[in-house]
Amino acid sequence: MSATWRTWVWVGIVGLVGCRTTGSAGRDTPEPPRQEVRFDGETVTGNPELASLNDEELFAGGTSAFAAQDYAQAAGYFDRLVDFHPQSPHRSAALYQSGLAHERLEQWDAAAQRFAEIADAQKGTGDALEATFRLAETHYHQERYADAARLLSTLAGRADLPVGQRLRAQVQRGVCELEAGQPEQAEATFRQAVSTYEALADKDEVENYYPAQAHFFIGELYRLRYADVKLDPARGAEALAEDLNHKAEVLLSAQGHYLRTIRVGNGHWATAAGAQIGALYEDLYEQLVHSPAPRELDAEQAEVYREELRKRVHVLLTKAIDVYERTLEAAERIGSHNTFVDKTRQSLEKMKALLLQDEAPTPVQARPHS
Numbered sequence: 075m076s077a078t079w080r081t082w083v084w085v086g087i088v089g090l091v092g093c094r095t096t097g098s099a100g101r102d103t104p105e106p107p108r109q110e111v112r113f114d115g116e117t118v119t120g121n122p123e124l125a126s127l128n129d130e131e132l133f134a135g136g137t138s139a140f141a142a143q144d145y146a147q148a149a150g151y152f153d154r155l156v157d158f159h160p161q162s163p164h165r166s167a168a169l170y171q172s173g174l175a176h177e178r179l180e181q182w183d184a185a186a187q188r189f190a191e192i193a194d195a196q197k198g199t200g201d202a203l204e205a206t207f208r209l210a211e212t213h214y215h216q217e218r219y220a221d222a223a224r225l226l227s228t229l230a231g232r233a234d235l236p237v238g239q240r241l242r243a244q245v246q247r248g249v250c251e252l253e254a255g256q257p258e259q260a261e262a263t264f265r266q267a268v269s270t271y272e273a274l275a276d277k278d279e280v281e282n283y284y285p286a287q288a289h290f291f292i293g294e295l296y297r298l299r300y301a302d303v304k305l306d307p308a309r310g311a312e313a314l315a316e317d318l319n320h321k322a323e324v325l326l327s328a329q330g331h332y333l334r335t336i337r338v339g340n341g342h343w344a345t346a347a348g349a350q351i352g353a354l355y356e357d358l359y360e361q362l363v364h365s366p367a368p369r370e371l372d373a374e375q376a377e378v379y380r381e382e383l384r385k386r387v388h389v390l391l392t393k394a395i396d397v398y399e400r401t402l403e404a405a406e407r408i409g410s411h412n413t414f415v416d417k418t419r420q421s422l423e424k425m426k427a428l429l430l431q432d433e434a435p436t437p438v439q440a441r442p443h444s
Contacts, residue, residue, distance in 0.1 A: 293331035348401025
């Protein structure tokens with residue numbers, strides 16, 4: 075918030091006036107020392123440019139600044155109205171707009187303070203309802219995941235809210251639970267959201283962003299489980315084969331949920347899901363390529379092992395390229411531009427280069443003349 079800080083210090087000087095004492099005629103008494111009395115300073119805050127404006131002018135100025143995306147200026151106007159015009163009919167709207175402005179500036183503490191004044195998780199509608207969602211989001215950015223989840227749980231349980239709002243609360247609650255280190259609870263919440271969506275007779279009555287996000291995050295949970303499966307050749311050929319099969323199964327489960335994300339039809343989460351499918355294949359490729367042969371294999375068996383591995387690697391490269399290309403085609407078709415699209419484009423070029431390298435003929439070594 076823009077503010078001009080000024081400090082006034084009141085300094086009082088008390089001088090004791092000299093006088094003649096009785097019996098001291100003709101001789102001046104010495105002047106006593108001057109005493110300085112200093113009072114504590116008082117700090118007064120405020121923006122002189124805004125101080126002269128009434129609440130109507132402040133609200134209009136804040137609205138104009140927000141529309142121009144000058145969020146610092148907008149926060150200044152709205153905060154001045156909120157703090158200095160408590161009886162204004164615009165105060166409630168200014169609280170909400172102030173919270174939004176601070177949110178855009180990523181000033182989470184200030185945003186939370188404003189949203190908290192009007193948020194009502196149990197009965198709120200309009201700005202009070204939206205402020206509750208926003209307050210939960212500021213808690214998320216403050217890493218106060220439990221506080222955010224409690225607000226969202228209350229919203230998700232309100233039968234008076236439209237199903238789209240309850241679905242939004244369910245999914246956001248699941249994200250908070252996941253961030254709080256509760257993956258099992260998060261999965262249950264995401265699956266509940268998916269069930270809510272699938273039970274709708276008319277799915278067009280809700281925004282597809284949140285059901286797609288729910289599917290995506292279930293896929294993310296399986297991706298994390300995939301990452302937990304380690305391929306360790308030191309465990310032996312049989313154990314390595316079991317681990318590899320298990321890792322592939324979890325990969326397919328993650329892929330299944332990512333594909334469900336794509337089928338929901340939201341552009342943002344569809345491109346994100348496509349990027350993650352390709353990344354899974356790319357990761358498995360990297361692990362197989364850099365995995366040494368099990369120690370108990372002799373030279374001939376190790377060569378057979380590497381040849382079989384090479385075949386699997388080739389398939390993985392091909393699958394990754396196919397997924398990446400389809401993801402980029404979909405992104406271009408819907409005009410989606412995000413970090414997942416950029417990541418996909420870079421990964422596609424990398425996978426194509428590796429495939430060319432894999433398909434290059436192995437140079438034949440010249441045999442020594444006998």
